[in-house]
Amino acid sequence: MWEYTDKVLELFYNPKNQGTIEDKGEAGVEISTGEVGSIACGDALRLHIKVDQETDKIIDARFQTFGCTSAIASSEALVEIVKGKTLDEALKITNKDIAEYLGGLPQEKMHCSVMGQEALEAAVYNYRGIPLATHDDDDEGALICSCFGVSEPKIRRVIQENNLATAEEVTNYIKAGGGCGTCLASIDDIIIDVQRGITSSPQNSTNSNYISQPSGKKLTPVQQIALIQKVLDEEVRPVLIADGGDVELYDVEGDKVKVLLQGACGSCSSSTATLKIAIESRLKERISQNIVVEAV
Template sequence: MWDYTDKVMDLFYNPKNQGELEDSTEPGIKIAVGEVGSIACGDALRLHLKVEETTEKILEARYQTFGCTSAIASSEALVDLIQGSTLDEALKVTNKEIADYLGGLPQAKMHCSVMGQEALEAAIYNYRGIAPEVHEDDDEGALVCTCFGISDTKIKRVIRENNLTTAEEVTNYVKAGGGCGSCLATIDDIIESVRQESAAPSGNSLKKNTASQQAEKPLTPVQKIALIQKVLDEEVRPVLIADGGDVELYDVDGDSVKVLLQGACGSCSSSTATLKIAIESRLRDRVSKDLVVEAVEPSLL
């Protein structure tokens, strides 16, 4: 029997947030749903959020899960952590916080907390109508674990985010290697490649991280503006233009970046999400973690 904490057992035996939220007819209220996992793999979670559109506050959350004690307890913990918060605040919740809220989870059950975090992100991105980029196209990597359909990209992400060092830990977090076990040697190779990448990036890794490495060095105001413009032109604008929008750099004052949203982005109800997710998060990653992006109203120009 698993060594569960009293908190895990209490939430398992006394769940308060199971169920679903039906589409609301209330004005200014929207229901968002995020789903991860599959019944075929033994775990599935569907998360429902009731969101106040003007404030993006989560008024209520419910979940439906197919899984074990840890899956139910992790889902309950997730709802407790996010109810009453804004969507931006909820996005900061990590799988580690879910596990900590429960007083810890057995290592072999950590994938349940990861599933909760991913369902939350899926629900929020579905609400905002933005494709989730934070997971680096998990499904587009080479398939490593055929039993559970896990790609090398997802394995690398989880290794980096949780500082994993063994194939057993990877299995605990994403189940890869937990079926027939034929991919365990490949997972070991991936762990080693991530370790080498982190210790001494070279080749493609060096090229990939050039902008972020530049950001770690002190930048002059001119260098900062040039790097911001480069990231906008090469990484942000192509995505926005594909959706009928665009962005123009208006001003940079210290860590304050002012931009002008154009086209579909200027009139879109999700313009705040575009600013924070598509633009600010990218600039913070590539240039400086202290940057704050604001939109300039065309009427004020």
Template sequence: MWDYTDKVLELFYNPKNQGVIEEAEETGVKVATGEVGSIACGDALRLHLKVEVASDKILDARFQTFGCTSAIASSSALTEMIKGLTLDEALNVSNKDIAEYLGGLPEAKMHCSVMGQEALEAAIYNYRGIPLAAHDDDDEGALICSCFGISESRIRRVILENNLTDAEQVTNYVKAGGGCGSCLANIDDIIKEVQQEAATPAINNYGVKVATDIATGKQSQLGLTNVQKIALIQKVLDEEVRPVLIADGGDVELYDVDGDRVKVLLQGACGSCSSSTATLKIAIEARLQDRVSKNLIVEAVEPLL
């Protein structure tokens, strides 16, 4: 018998927000769906979001889950957590947040919280019309676990985000290695590679040395002062981001840098575009993460009147 918390049992016996959100042709509202997992693999989750278009706010969230106690409780918890959030705010909800909301999960059941996080990302990216692979590249790279269809990039991501140090933990989080077990040695090799990469400073595309703290998964610049970081962010925006946006009738201006949070003003067509989240996450944030630091989070601020 798993040692479940009272909150897990409460949401298992009396799940909240279970069901479907149907398209109702409601003015100013759209419905988005994200689906992950497989019934054949034992767990599947379909997440439904009702979104207010003008504000990007999640008005309602419901779920359909095939799975165990932890899967049902995690799905129910997720829907409670994200109602009232904007899509950008919801994207910051991690599997750790879901587990903490539940008061903890047995480690062997952590994959249920990961499934919730992935379904949320899938729903939001489907809503924005953004291929999920553009976010995490899970559809690219070598397939490591054929039993559950888990790629190397997905394993690397869960190792970094959750500070995993052995193959058993990886199995608990994404099920890889939980079938025939033939991929466990490969998973051990990936863990060693991730740890080695974290311990070895690398040079990014702008000639900046960066190192990753394996305990936190965070990346930091070596020998780069805050002034230098701001200058580098501005350089990337001016040389790589703004020309693309200007070509489409938009523009971006650096507003402030607070630690790893980069605040920008979206201008022109970008300021009024319904796909502004896509602009922030793909055109700006992904580029800055690649060129400066993977820890950077880009936020849009409203212009002062």
């Protein structure tokens, strides 16, 4: 029997935001949906957000969840958290925020909060017309857990974001390893790599061009600038150029990276998403979690 907080039980027994949002054709309002999970795997979440186009604020949200007590409570908590926030503010919400709002979740149920974070990201990207796959490295690496379809980059990301230290914790957060168990040794290896500060390339961990910060050594300002330029040139710019945009490194002040968005990126309504997802998240993953990217 799971030990749930009073808040989890309250939102599970009395959810106020289940269902869909009817599109009534209101001027200046748009509805977007994000969907994650799989009923075949036991959990699925469809999140609907209603956005005021002038202010970029989420003025309403609803959810449809197939899952357990934690899944329903996490979905209800997510909706309560996002209402009234701008899309940029919503993208800063993490699975930790959802779990904290609930007063905590059993470790074995943390994957429900992760599912909420991913559904929110999907809904925001869909609203902005950005294919999630364009900005999500999770599908670009080797498949580690075939039972639940979890790739190496996704495992690395959840380990880093939540400071996970065991394969069991990884299973609790994203289910990887919770099926046949044959991938548990590989998950242990990834945990060791992350703890040592090794960052593998999404395409191929043996690629000679991948970026790695020496374990236990702080980069000098010159080294950090060189690595930032390398990531921009080799991993970010080719994607942006393919979409008619570009980016140029303008300045680096400590962990603050200033860039110039050019071409289609400079005038695009989703330029904030480009900064945070296409550029900042890549630099965080490759170099330092403290990096913040700003446009000038």
